[in-house]
Amino acid sequence: MTTIAVIPGDGIGPEVIEPALDVLDALGLGARTDVLDHVNAETYLRTGTALTEADLDRIRSSEAALLGAVGDPRLSDTAYVRAVLTTLRLELDLYVNYRPARLWHDRLSPLRDPARRAIDCVIVRENTEGLYSGIGGGTRTGTAQEIAIDVDLSTRQGVSRVLEFAFSVARRSVCLVDKANAVRNGGQLWQRCWSEAVARHPHVETSHLYVDTAALRLATDPTAFDVIVTNNSYGDILSDLTAALAGGLGVAASANLNPVTGQGLFEPVHGSAPDIAGTGTANPFGAILSVALLAEHLGRTEEADAVRRAVAAAVAAGRVTPDLGGSLSTKEVGTVVLTELRRP
Amino acid sequence: MTTIAVIPGDGIGPEVIEPALDVLDALGLGARTDVLDHVNAETYLRTGTALTEADLDRIRSSEAALLGAVGDPRLSDTAYVRAVLTTLRLELDLYVNYRPARLWHDRLSPLRDPARRAIDCVIVRENTEGLYSGIGGGTRTGTAQEIAIDVDLSTRQGVSRVLEFAFSVARRSVCLVDKANAVRNGGQLWQRCWSEAVARHPHVETSHLYVDTAALRLATDPTAFDVIVTNNSYGDILSDLTAALAGGLGVAASANLNPVTGQGLFEPVHGSAPDIAGTGTANPFGAILSVALLAEHLGRTEEADAVRRAVAAAVAAGRVTPDLGGSLSTKEVGTVVLTELRRP
Numbered sequence: 273m274t275t276i277a278v279i280p281g282d283g284i285g286p287e288v289i290e291p292a293l294d295v296l297d298a299l300g301l302g303a304r305t306d307v308l309d310h311v312n313a314e315t316y317l318r319t320g321t322a323l324t325e326a327d328l329d330r331i332r333s334s335e336a337a338l339l340g341a342v343g344d345p346r347l348s349d350t351a352y353v354r355a356v357l358t359t360l361r362l363e364l365d366l367y368v369n370y371r372p373a374r375l376w377h378d379r380l381s382p383l384r385d386p387a388r389r390a391i392d393c394v395i396v397r398e399n400t401e402g403l404y405s406g407i408g409g410g411t412r413t414g415t416a417q418e419i420a421i422d423v424d425l426s427t428r429q430g431v432s433r434v435l436e437f438a439f440s441v442a443r444r445s446v447c448l449v450d451k452a453n454a455v456r457n458g459g460q461l462w463q464r465c466w467s468e469a470v471a472r473h474p475h476v477e478t479s480h481l482y483v484d485t486a487a488l489r490l491a492t493d494p495t496a497f498d499v500i501v502t503n504n505s506y507g508d509i510l511s512d513l514t515a516a517l518a519g520g521l522g523v524a525a526s527a528n529l530n531p532v533t534g535q536g537l538f539e540p541v542h543g544s545a546p547d548i549a550g551t552g553t554a555n556p557f558g559a560i561l562s563v564a565l566l567a568e569h570l571g572r573t574e575e576a577d578a579v580r581r582a583v584a585a586a587v588a589a590g591r592v593t594p595d596l597g598g599s600l601s602t603k604e605v606g607t608v609v610l611t612e613l614r615r616p
Numbered sequence: 617m618t619t620i621a622v623i624p625g626d627g628i629g630p631e632v633i634e635p636a637l638d639v640l641d642a643l644g645l646g647a648r649t650d651v652l653d654h655v656n657a658e659t660y661l662r663t664g665t666a667l668t669e670a671d672l673d674r675i676r677s678s679e680a681a682l683l684g685a686v687g688d689p690r691l692s693d694t695a696y697v698r699a700v701l702t703t704l705r706l707e708l709d710l711y712v713n714y715r716p717a718r719l720w721h722d723r724l725s726p727l728r729d730p731a732r733r734a735i736d737c738v739i740v741r742e743n744t745e746g747l748y749s750g751i752g753g754g755t756r757t758g759t760a761q762e763i764a765i766d767v768d769l770s771t772r773q774g775v776s777r778v779l780e781f782a783f784s785v786a787r788r789s790v791c792l793v794d795k796a797n798a799v800r801n802g803g804q805l806w807q808r809c810w811s812e813a814v815a816r817h818p819h820v821e822t823s824h825l826y827v828d829t830a831a832l833r834l835a836t837d838p839t840a841f842d843v844i845v846t847n848n849s850y851g852d853i854l855s856d857l858t859a860a861l862a863g864g865l866g867v868a869a870s871a872n873l874n875p876v877t878g879q880g881l882f883e884p885v886h887g888s889a890p891d892i893a894g895t896g897t898a899n900p901f902g903a904i905l906s907v908a909l910l911a912e913h914l915g916r917t918e919e920a921d922a923v924r925r926a927v928a929a930a931v932a933a934g935r936v937t938p939d940l941g942g943s944l945s946t947k948e949v950g951t952v953v954l955t956e957l958r959r960p
């Protein structure tokens with residue numbers, strides 16, 4: 273039986289995980305959860321460790337994990353956030369960060385031209401290397417001659433596998449985004465792996481953009497894109513941009529995947545939002561739509577679609593939290609989604 | 617007497633430089649130009665060199681340089697573009713890339729909310745280090761174990777001087793954009809230099825955003841920003857985004873500056889656009905507004921403002937090229953701007 277590890281985390285994390293767990297229940301997946309509610313900033317502050325080996329084992333032995341959000345204002349150094357997110361991505365070798373952006377209702381688009389609002393694309397972000405390699409250091413620290421370097425790492429294995437995944441999820445087209453004209457070494461490796469991937473998939477429409485142009489085109493006409501595949505850093509930036517174009521971080525869900533081992537970590541793209549934690553206004557859609565991605569991952573495609581339809585219905589009815597212009601609380605929105613889900 | 621080196625370049629470069637030179641003339645700066653019209657792809661293809669030492673000397677000995685655009689479809693490897701742009705930035709140590717984004721007319725904004733359209737900000741992009749360091753390499757090339765690295769370089773001198781410049785041009789506020797939570801070594805150096813710069817400028821409002829959040833906020837409400845200071849890579853990406861929000865690359869001008877030596881290279885942000893070269897439809901505003909930045913650099917603030925007013929008037933009257941929804945040619949738009957400039 274599939275186990276689903278659940279890490280509510282900090283701030284609004286536990287608040288959005290609550291309705292997300294209700295949705296898991298409604299899909300008949302609730303009995304399988306293994307909740308790790310001690311993985312949070314409190315524990316880290318007390319013990320200096322965010323994830324113990326035992327925690328990692330529980331997560332590793334589950335088929336999917338659901339995370340609320342991590343982060344705490346008392347920990348201004350972000351080592352803790354990295355200790356959770358980056359550790360999970362690297363330890364489980366979750367090499368794909370899959371970030372769909374879809375406009376749930378015309379009203380949510382920040383764009384003026386009605387013909388260009390209906391964003392429905394996916395950022396496939398490489399999730400284990402690039403500028404997140406952790407390689408680098410500094411010298412002459414504290415002097416006027418101080419130098420610091422961070423290594424942007426690309427490996428053939430890392431690049432090929434994420435490109436292959438991008439093609440596997442393409443509906444219409446795949447667009448490679450890089451900066452091969454300026455960042456040469458990794459750029460050329462990506463370009464070579466790309467040529468090979470394109471040759472392996474002759475029936476998929478492909479294109480290539482430099483990252484600056486990609487940002488400009490997304491802001492101008494996001495409907496032009498289906499799958500965008502790119503490195504860790506550009507994927508981080510562009511997926512926040514596509515989230516903005518799809519109505520904001522409140523509705524953004526993501527999956528961290530290893531398509532080979534079958535493991536997956538699902539999380540809303542938003543953070544722990546300490547400024548609104550405890551006010552009951554956090555938008556649960558990011559977490560609920562992460563459950564949809566999780567259900568899909570477990571082969572429950574119909575259930576995943578049902579969750580998405582329920583969210584779309586709630587948005588259409590304006591039964592949403594304040595960030596989307598509504599006046600409902602996190603819990604109330606959760607109830608709306610459950611009611612929609614139970615509708616025959 | 618000030619000399620202004622002019623490099624028309626390739627594609628639409630010479631086409632937009634023509635009206636830009638007319639504007640320089642109208643400002644009484646025309647007699648001072650030194651046109652290097654052999655610096656182009658033709659020469660590079662023939663001789664293998666884009667800029668000779670003699671060319672560099674002519675540019676070095678000028679107080680300002682104006683560049684149209686470089687790039688040629690026959691040179692799909694972008695070594696040529698780098699040989700011009702990156703060489704000039706590094707050889708002249710033009711450590712600031714100053715990229716203002718201002719909405720010239722409400723009609724040009726892609727944003728839906730009228731209250732959020734009036735972008736008027738500046739990206740101050742570090743222009744000599746970061747991921748453009750050129751440091752890096754590859755190993756096991758061509759094998760399944762291939763690895764490539766590019767070094768993201770930050771130096772205390774490089775970071776401090778660009779931050780100082782950002783504060784010197786702030787009208788309301790300066791926002792530092794980095795990814796110090798994930799890209800640690802450079803991130804921490806930027807953060808330390810930032811704290812020092814903030815302390816040196818206690819009266820300027822300051823803020824800090826991670827680059828992903830910055831992209832999201834810009835797309836949501838660009839009016840919240842005045843000066844954004846960031847590294848070479850993020851500045852490249854965010855300045856294309858702000859250009860999109862201000863009406864597209866057609867109106868984007870930039871200055872590459874060394875505030876210490878006083879040297880400056882001014883260029884539209886667009887490229888050589890081979891697809892529209894020769895059609896007479898290239899938008900000359902990027903080049904003309906680069907002349908405004910150049911005039912300002914030479915202390916001709918009033919003339920610079922006059923050029924901007926002329927552009928604003930042309931835009932307001934809809935006397936623009938097709939990319940902005942008009943039907944005028946490059947030349948015709950140039951004439952409109954000149955007529956506006958000569959209006960008492």
Ligand SMILES: CC(C)[C@H](C(=O)O)[C@@H](O)C(=O)O
Binds near residue numbers: 454484698701852
């Ligand atoms: C052509 C390219 C190398 C260049 C850059 O990234 O610097 C361009 O995009 C720019 O922004 O001036």
Ligand SMILES: CC(C)[C@H](C(=O)O)[C@@H](O)C(=O)O
Binds near residue numbers: 828
């Ligand atoms: C918190 C941060 C390190 C993280 C990242 O950049 O990967 C976040 O922005 C994300 O996109 O999941």
